[in-house]
Amino acid sequence: PPIDPMSVTFRSATGGMSPSGPVLSRRMSDLEGLFADTAAWQEARDGADPVVYEVASSPVPEAPGELPQSITTIHPGAVGGEFHMTKGHQHPNPQGEIYFGLSGTGGLLLFDGTTPKWIPMSPGVIGYIPPGWAHRSVNTGDEPYRFLAVYPGDAGHDYGWVLEHGMGWRVRRGAGEPQLVPFQSE
Ligand code: M6P
Numbered sequence: 001p002p003i004d005p006m007s008v009t010f011r012s013a014t015g016g017m018s019p020s021g022p023v024l025s026r027r028m029s030d031l032e033g034l035f036a037d038t039a040a041w042q043e044a045r046d047g048a049d050p051v052v053y054e055v056a057s058s059p060v061p062e063a064p065g066e067l068p069q070s071i072t073t074i075h076p077g078a079v080g081g082e083f084h085m086t087k088g089h090q091h092p093n094p095q096g097e098i099y100f101g102l103s104g105t106g107g108l109l110l111f112d113g114t115t116p117k118w119i120p121m122s123p124g125v126i127g128y129i130p131p132g133w134a135h136r137s138v139n140t141g142d143e144p145y146r147f148l149a150v151y152p153g154d155a156g157h158d159y160g161w162v163l164e165h166g167m168g169w170r171v172r173r174g175a176g177e178p179q180l181v182p183f184q185s186e
């Protein structure tokens, strides 16, 4: 059923939304096969199995014509030097998406199967994901990185594409700026 016009309040202290739809929590154990250093990933999983990121969604449904919103909070950290990140996905129904930086420092890694792109993200930055580009978010700082996402309700989430093709680059902790390392060199 269509929903009524509404406002949603962003809870800046927690990254929550009010009113809220589903809140999703991804732990280290949910991120199998993503980090290059498998031994370091297993150690983190078998230890505290920390929450790596959380996704709070507005009550807007994932339905054709709707524009659902979500706020993702990626907690700071790294696995074998590779920064905490989202699983990343491709839209099976190729449509664009908008990200807006809310707090902390991170980046938006995009991959079309040929060429990776990196968009540094911080509060106030709008990152645009064109149709056909897989996307992953990375926390490159030492505080939570948080962003708003707005996407077409029938875009969908294909996680298998990223497991099969990678994201072109891995994002590693460097002396200063984050290092973008070609995926194949791992
Ligand atoms: C953003 C949006 C969501 C996505 C979330 C986590 O909030 O792009 O659609 O689910 O990030 O990313 P992922 O689904 O790749 O784990």
Ligand code: ZN
Pocket: 089, 091, 097, 135, 151
């Ligand atoms: Zn998306």
